[in-house]
Amino acid sequence: QSVLTQPPSVSGAPGQRVTISCTGSSSNIGAGYDVQWYQHLPGTAPKLLIYANSNRPSGVPDRFSGSKSGTSASLAITGLQAEDETDYYCQSYDSSLSGSVFGRGTKLTVL
Amino acid sequence: QVQLVQSGAEVKKPGASVKVSCKASGYTFTTYAMHWVRQAPGQRLEWMGWINAGNGNTKYSQRFQGRLTITRDTSASTAYMELSSLTSEDTAVYYCARPRNYYDSSGSYFNWYFDLWGRGTLVTVAS
Numbered sequence: 001q002s003v004l005t006q007p008p009s010v011s012g013a014p015g016q017r018v019t020i021s022c023t024g025s026s027s028n029i030g031a032g033y034d035v036q037w038y039q040h041l042p043g044t045a046p047k048l049l050i051y052a053n054s055n056r057p058s059g060v061p062d063r064f065s066g067s068k069s070g071t072s073a074s075l076a077i078t079g080l081q082a083e084d085e086t087d088y089y090c091q092s093y094d095s096s097l098s099g100s101v102f103g104r105g106t107k108l109t110v111l
Numbered sequence: 112q113v114q115l116v117q118s119g120a121e122v123k124k125p126g127a128s129v130k131v132s133c134k135a136s137g138y139t140f141t142t143y144a145m146h147w148v149r150q151a152p153g154q155r156l157e158w159m160g161w162i163n164a165g166n167g168n169t170k171y172s173q174r175f176q177g178r179l180t181i182t183r184d185t186s187a188s189t190a191y192m193e194l195s196s197l198t199s200e201d202t203a204v205y206y207c208a209r210p211r212n213y214y215d216s217s218g219s220y221f222n223w224y225f226d227l228w229g230r231g232t233l234v235t236v237a238s
Contacts, residue, residue: 036225091156091224099172
């Protein structure tokens with residue numbers, strides 16, 4: 001099954017910078033498809049953070065940024081705040097699935 | 112207000128079917144598709160399929176072929192996800208999500224992202 005690989009957890013102190021990686025394969029990110037990022041507090045609707053690899057929807061702080069290279073993508077969060085502590089998911093299109101694939105999610109802990 | 116409001120939690124026995132609704136408001140329902148995504152306990156988000164709310168065309172993940180039916184009622188601006196032959200592995204939170212479709216900068220790759228989500232519907236399958 002096509003999947004995207006994320007680290008299960010990352011952590012950082014308030015004010016610091018963290019990055020979350022998302023590694024795919026030749027049928028999704030490596031094939032050229034874009035990566036999207038979501039913030040998800042369990043029990044609530046997921047929130048779009050980054051679309052088309054590096055674009056922020058209106059209302060998302062510029063502390064959040066995204067990039068993509070080869071078969072991987074990254075979400076960077078600078079100036080960590082307590083409110084950033086939640087789960088983050090990457091998503092891409094997969095040609096073998098003809099649909100979306102997601103990462104398993106990364107739990108961000110603000111120390 | 113632009114939102115997707117889903118139906119309430121369900122408890123089903125193995126072998127039964129469940130039908131979850133997703134009512135759209137604040138935008139023209141038939142202009143967009145509607146996708147369904149689920150998340151089982153401790154698992155990743157899993158894409159299930161989508162419906163073109165305008166013409167009713169559907170596309171399902173192979174994992175759910177034969178068990179999943181996505182429909183819509185344009186007069187009610189509501190999409191429905193029905194999953195049959197339930198097992199305990201179908202216990203999950205089910206989300207509806209509105210996509211924004213686009214081609215990348217090269218014009219070669221069709222992508223989508225979900226800019227609007229419902230809050231989820233917990234479906235528990237237990238005997």
